Amino acid sequence: MNRLFVLALFSAFSVSTHAKTVNMVQAAKAFLGDITDEQASVAYDDPTIEEENKVSELKLKVGDKIKFMNRDEVSHNVSAIESKKKLFDVALQEPGAKNDREIELKQKGTFEVQCAIHPKMKIKLVVE
Numbered sequence: 001m002n003r004l005f006v007l008a009l010f011s012a013f014s015v016s017t018h019a020k021t022v023n024m025v026q027a028a029k030a031f032l033g034d035i036t037d038e039q040a041s042v043a044y045d046d047p048t049i050e051e052e053n054k055v056s057e058l059k060l061k062v063g064d065k066i067k068f069m070n071r072d073e074v075s076h077n078v079s080a081i082e083s084k085k086k087l088f089d090v091a092l093q094e095p096g097a098k099n100d101r102e103i104e105l106k107q108k109g110t111f112e113v114q115c116a117i118h119p120k121m122k123i124k125l126v127v128e
């Protein structure tokens with residue numbers, strides 16, 4: 001095996017092992033980090049859960065994934081845009097685990113993740 005091949009193999013391996021999936025839970029009309037279903041079910045009545053887990057900025061890499069999990073009592077409609085260019089569109093997502101959507105990030109940039117229904121739900125997403 002030549003050295004370049006070994007290096008290429010190593011880089012491919014390290015890229016795939018570093019890719020991660022971040023859970024974004026929609027509860028109490030906010031994007032919350034990795035909270036349990038039990039926390040999500042009471043988030044609306046317990047503002048401390050929202051305060052402690054609210055995500056307003058995310059820094060990820062190309063190849064990483066975001067799993068949108070609607071644990072709210074209402075539907076959400078999440079997309080990510082940069083200027084007018086769309087990175088992804090989760091579209092209308094009803095509550096429940098069966099509607100979880102995993103999005104792979106395929107493009108670098110600084111995007112705004114937002115919900116079309118709830119303008120206050122926003123995340124600044126930086127993909128490197």
Ligand SMILES: [Cu+2]
Nearest residue numbers: 076115117118
């Ligand atoms: Cu929403």
